[in-house]
Amino acid sequence: MIVLGLSGGFDLLQTDILALNRFAHHDSACALVMNGTVMAAIEEERLNRLKHTNKFPSKAIRACLEQSGLALADVDTVAYNFTQQAVERRIQELSTPLERRCWDAFGLMQYLFARELGWALPRNKLRFVDHHTAHAVSAFALSGFDASLVITLDGYGDGLSGAVFTGTADTTLQRLAAIPESQSLGIYYLRVIAYLGYTLFDEYKVMGLAPYGDPNVYRTLFAAFYSLLPSGRYTLHMDKISSLLTLGPPRRKGEPFTQVHKDIAAALQASLEDIAFHILRECVANTGQTRLCLAGGVVHNCSLTGKLLRSGLFEQIFVQPASHDAGGALGAALDTTWNAVSHRRSVKPLDHVYWGSDIGNATQIEKTLARWQSLLHFSPAPDIASATAELLAAGNVVGWVQGRSEFGPRALGNRSILADPRPESNKDRINAMVKKRESYRPFAPAVLAEEAGGYFEIPTGVEPYCFMTATALVREDKRSLLGATTHVDGTARIQVVTREANSRFWELLHAFKARTGVPVLLNTSFNNNAEPIVDSVEDAVVCFLTTNLDALIVGDFIVRKKALAWDDYLSLKPVLPPYVELRDRVRPASDGSIQHDLSLTSRVDEDFSVEVSERVYAILCAANGKRRLGDLCRELLDADKQAYSTIVDQCLDLWARRLLTLEPSEPLH
Secondary structure (H helix, E strand, O other), X not given: OEEEEEEOXXXXXXXXXXXXXXXXXXXXXXXXXXXXXXXXXXXXXXXXXXXXXXXOOHHHHHHHHHHHOOOHHHOXXXXXXXXXXXXXXXXXXXXXXXXXXXOOHHHHHHXXXXXXXXXXXXXXXXXXXXXXXXXXXXXXXXXXXXXEEEEEEEEEEOOEEEEEEEEEOOOOOEEEEEEEHHHOHHHHHHHHHHHHOOOOOOHHHHHHHHHHOOOOOOHHHHHOOEEEOHHHOEEEOHHHHHHHHHHOOOOOOOOOOOHHHHHHHHHHHHHHHHHHHHHHHHXXXXXXXXXXXXXXXXXXXXXXXXXXXXXXXXXXXXXXXXXXXXHHHHHHHHHHHHHHHOOHHHOOOOOOOOOOOEOOOHHHHHHHHHHOOOOEEEEEOOOHHHHHHHHHHOOOOEEEEOOEOOOOOOOOOOEEEEEOOOOOHHHHHHHHHHHOOOOOOOOEEEEEHHHHHHHEEOOOOOOOOOOOOOEEEXXXXXXXXXXXXXOOOOEEEOEEEOOOOOHHHHHHHHHHHHHHOOOEEEEEEOOOOOOOOOOOHHHHHHHHHOOOOOEEEEOOEEEEEOOOOHHHHHHOEEEOOOOEEEEEEEEEOOOOOEEEEEEEEEOOOOOOEEEOOHHHHHHHHHOOOOOOHHHHHHHHHOOOOHHHHHHHHHHHHHHXXXXXXXXXXXXXX
């Protein structure tokens, strides 16, 4: 049985079908499951290059089919991770009167498949799956547990913000309790972090800030925000959150953090943990279950899951690595498989998440790199693990791209930025050269499975920390050694690397240990602050060229930048990405003249806009994806070559912000 699971929205890059808010139906994805085995899974953001995109996952569908060697005609069922009723409510709320007459949930999906993929999706092949059921199945089915308590916690979906289930090997999940949207822990967290200048998708930043604060300072204030009730129930008092204003005005984005902000973050994290443990203790008492499966966006709070692992409340815990809404695509496909075969044992327990795009063989990689040879040096290495370990031991920070990309929000050794974990200064260095993010946020360590216990306190009998889903305590005698990856509270969000799951990454860690005595590397996602994690070799090259990384490793190739001057970029062709448009806003000036405000603006985020000069605006208006930057400059700027370097600098800045693409003159065939 072949099932295509989908999550996300219904709008397209240049066409708003339902005019969705960019936060609605976020994290579009596709997963393909064949006879219980996950063959492919990828988030649409990796392909359309828009973080947390809610666009219809047409690129992800094509990628999953290509990776599996299948066509749409081979698919038995398409499963979407919301109910039919939820989709039809969305149609009624946001579409035009004509669309309301033409579409129900089935009709909308059939329209999208026909338009985007040229396939007439049969009505009887389409299945809608309850949002929290999809989350729950994505965890339980992949856990390998015969029986378990299963809990989902997120913002909202299908009228709920969470649910409690029990699962056994012989039956479908049984829902024991439902958490309504009004009691959403995800929304509660968002309401509080708004005071700190953050919004949706920033929750993990506040989790990283919390250890710098003291939760006791505002514990009494936060105690008014919720009540713990008998039987594991609780009530959130959202209206009381406005009392944070008594502490002063909210922080604006970009402003420095005060100790007040840090203490608020600490109190928020403590309150989340207080409520979660209250729910779980009652569930254990009522069900007697000794194993726990977790999914839903709130579960990405790895500080919470780390404390659960260390609490001893459960003998075993499994955290679904893609617990956010993208994981709903996986859950919808697995639930459909599970129901069709009436037995969950056809679903294989999770051992890795390398289900995304493949970088190809050496010939294909070299062909892509050759397009950029005017800017890059590259050559193969006979032992890439040893060569890379030498670079890392010498203090280099490298991009590392191998095999198939990871599904979910974590880079797990196939699309990673790697560095020596020992110098604490590497945190600031990587932030300055690549990430451009808040300085307090920690980086994660990857460690050889055979050596993990000597560096981290890992509870026995629990999920083996292979997916960066939880924090662990760094052993006290290793905290100063691992200066770049140990957080201020003595924890780290670790990845334990086994040879079976990722042999090449394991070999690199082993080679680094042979040179330094340390079986650990700093591992963070390969991207800058303006884009999702890189997926293709092309993505990796662009990120390498627009950051200050020392080297790029792709397959068996070591890539370095040439010594470049501004005029080396004149051979590149400027192209506007499909999600960006040029804008000329005309307004009257104070002297009575007409003022032109020229900018590049994101089609999906009106707040993301960058002003450009008249000359850059003129060049981009004339760019058609076929003309070189140098030719455009000569045509539009005449002989004013002094302006060329300024134009190049501005274009490079726009490229780094991913508002402009600069492509080699030679196309990729």
